[in-house]
Amino acid sequence: MNGWLLAAAVTLGGGLTATLWGVTTGPLGRRVVAQNLATAVACPGLLLLSQAYERPAYVDLALVLAVLGPVGTLVFARLLSDELTGHPPRAWWPTWTAAALGTAVVLALCAVTAPGRATVKLLVTGALLVGGNVVAGRALTGGIRGVRGG
Amino acid sequence: MADPVVVVALLLVAGSATLAVAVRDPVRQALVLSVLGVVLAVLFTVLQAPDVGLSQLAVGSAVTPLLLLLTVRKVRRRGQRKGRER
């Protein structure tokens, strides 16, 4: 068991357990934030796993998750806007923590990867992940207002 | 069973599946199901099945929640209209 795998196990075990707890308890707003957090935790976890198994091909999973995870959260933000506008959830603390985690993991992986296409892929993934999460977090805390028919 | 990360992923799957059943409200269940999708994708990755993980992510993270929520929305909108007409 190498260090990367340990890091992945800790990230995924800890992060996803917290997410699971958050998504099943409390008011709806908190649950949606927790759902957003699932992407933010699982994506770095998948990157760490790819490094742990020495399989650059696994980065594709993280890439797809970084693209689609925030889309999923935006779906919830859009379609639940009525329920969420009354009580906008506070999401800054977990969102930025997760963003920091994502950044740290991506930078660490870039450091150990030989520069090339792999690095570009990692950076794109990281940018999509962090950008997506921050925007999704923002959308949840009142970014989509006044959606009526659409 | 050398791999603790497999155990972690399995337990997460068991937990989130149980919670997905236990949460009664369809909207909240959709949230748990989307987390279940991500957890399953992680499990598939540690079971060395990235292809399956990828398709689970593609389906579970956006498409299925979107379908569920659109259904809830349609059902609720009907309910609200009915309520107003009464």
Add this chain to the structure above:
Amino acid sequence: MHHLLPLLVAVPLLGAGLLVAVGRALPRVAADTVGCAVSAGTAALVIVLLLNSSPPRTEWVGGWTPVDGRSVGIVLVGDGPGLGMAALASLLTLAALTYSWRYFEEPPRRHAGSYPALMLVFQAGMCGFAITGDLFNAFVFFELMSVVAYALTGYRVEEAKAVQGALTFGVVNSLGAYAMLMGIALLYARTGELTMSLIGRGLDAHGGPDALVLASFVLVLTGLLVKAAAVPFHFWLPDAHAVAPTPVCMLLSGVMVELGVYGAWRVYGTVFSGPGGVPAADLERMLVVLGALTAAVGAVMCWYQRHIKRLLAYSTVAHIGLFLIGIGVLTPQADDGIALYILGHAGVKAALFACTGILLDRYGSVDEHVLHGRARRQRAVAVMFVVGGLGLAGLPPFAGALGKSVAEEAAGGPLAVLYVIASAMTAGAVLRVAARVFLGLGPPPPDAGEYETTGSGEEPETRGRLGFVPDTMTAVPALLLAGALAAGVAPGFGETVARAVNEAGSGGAVVPVHWTPYGILLGLVSTAVAVGLAALAVTRPRLLAAPDWALPLRRLQSGHVGDYVAWLLVGATLLGALALPGVLGT
């Protein structure tokens, strides 16, 4: 020749694809014509293959012929029973498409091709399931035909009952399919193979049966018996069949449900019949107990229905019970009988549904009480309905009667009595409907209280109420009945079926299949009982009205999807318990 086997799936799918691709520009008539033509072409192909199916051929899709006896591909088996079921499915699809020729109210806007396309996909799914020799591939086609069947059942979305029945159907059958997949995964873990015959050999190589074999058998059988609607997995069937459009009912009752029985026969015969599988005594106990229960419940419930389609659906349940008993007694003779019985039953049942469809479209109701005496002028339909009822009872020389008599002789004793009673009760109910609806005999029957489904309030399926009955709608049931009759009289047909079944099943032990005095006598007895029951019910409705003890049985059919899932779990447990002694004993 055997290279053409995969085309049984590919041709109807290609037709469906083309119908959807150009369906927007296609007028209704053209779409229907294309659908019928493709379906007929496939049927012709099946029949050509069927005539060349002795000795049975196998085809490895993609040319992955085995190396050292092992392959990585999927095998299709072109033997008599498989191709026979495929032929039955194809012919019935053709009949249903012809019956619905320009029949439905307007299709969804600019989607003229969607209904024939769905029917063609249904045909492809049934053919694929019938001929595949690979267990996972069987699951895929099982799901394919299920998915199409859900969509077709709910086709009339403006009917409240239709969408509810379709959802129940969908949930229960999907759950059954997932149980089957769990079973397949267990078998793969044990044997490392997916080809059915290789799984069987793998199980035998491992030694006697154990918990894993039992669990996988129970799970796979659960999936198949849900499809076959054996008690207690049967609840979805009346709900779905009562509400599906009539042409779809013809397919569901005539062949899809029977494919579940066929699947159980095939899977047991190729996977679990060896020394490493499930002992024969256990299988016999399972299928005979379940079959007897199914036949009894189906017959009783059938008798007390007033919704005609629902009545026919329960009669299918009762007959499925008889089929299960037949394949459960595990003699080559019974297999032959059941094969013939399925053919005869399909023709008769599809014809009865077709006649009911005509009633629905003429009078806007399928309720026995509402229609009392209203269809006096429909002489042709009346004759067909009565003939269908007699065919259901097993009046010689229908093919069903021949098959039934052979199966009765093989089962023997009390089971033969059950055959007579179950077929007589279902046929009696059909004849009672005929007497009341077409002849207006007897007083209007009393209502049985709130716990029943009435057949009134149904919308006609055609564009407006029909002023006259189109020729296609009367020709199809007539041809179906003629087919069921011809299969019983045609000299040598029974022998051919028996040879084909035995070549695939019991390894060539050909048993003579022909009319015997005993069989004819039993057939006449059950017909007489059916006529007697119908006469009694019409003249003395109070005497045979629903007694109190039948009420709990009716209450079980609650229309609640949660109940049905609970029964599915109980049924799986029951299957396990019934097979347990043999597994513990070894």
Add this chain to the structure above:
Amino acid sequence: MSVLPYLVAAWVFLAGCYGLAASRNLIHAVGCLSVCQAATYVLLLAVGYRDDATAPVYSDIEPGSRPVVDPVVQALALTDVVVGATVTALLLALVVQISKRHGTVDPDELSELRG
């Protein structure tokens, strides 16, 4: 320990069945059905796993350099995922129509088909 994945699959399947039977909302029931199906993925992939092996994808490793897990179960699970998603969609379409025609999605209130 060596049977934990199988037990998890069995647990998930039964939990889904319980949810399906006890559900008071058809949308929730369809969600539970997809939980049942998750059990089949877990079981299939657990059956095909091999210790210390990696994915049978040779784009970034040399063929034969590392042991690989069973690709067949992965293909089966992939098929299964597609099937699950489509069945979910179709059943949800039926739920939408039920809510229109019956005005409710509570199975306890749907009582037109019985007896």
Add this chain to the structure above:
Amino acid sequence: MNRRFRLWLVAVGSAGLAALLVAACLELPDFGGAWHPYGDRAVRASLDRHTANTVASVNFDQRAFDTLGEMTILFAAVLGCVVLLRQTRDEHRARPEPADVEPPVRRYALIVLPVALLTGLYVIAHGQLSPGGGFQGGVVAATALHLLYLGADYRALERIRPVGLYEVGDAAAACAYLVLGLAGVLAGTAFLANTLLPYGTFNTLSSGGTVPLLNAAIGMEVACAVVVLLARFLDQAVEIEEESRA
């Protein structure tokens, strides 16, 4: 049947099934065992035909018939949804109102849309090499289009999404898969036989014979199918309203 009786039934049934499943689990080969005969054969066959992703080889070559069935299930489900979610006589379409989305979300959606589309195409194109393939990529590409709904509104989405065209694309891709399969029969080998094209150089985009072609057909089929599927649900949730009955 009341709820209590039902839960009793569930308890009995689950207990029995659980006992059966647990007993079976104890008999299963240990998790992580080394014995996978079919898998080993499949890997060898895949390498023989120069397909780097053996899962793609199983899906599109060795067990391509399964994938045909899977594709058809998707095709049938889309057809079924088109039929089930049609606009009935008692319904009309209400014009969706424009939505008001905050600029960051809008910018994000518009930037990510092309990235997501490219990701989808990349996942499809590399299907026979790295993890991914027609199905996964198709879903990603189809989801990408719906960013327009999230970032703008339904009307914007409708402008770039002629559903009819996607339906035709869905059917055409399904036909293409079948025609590729039938080509094998016409060439005298077998249905879906991968013997028509050279197998190419291992680990390049054109390797694997017909695998990339079948993969592309599936990609197109899935992308179109998901778009149509979501369109039907969006129509129901956003546009179609019932006539209010008095």
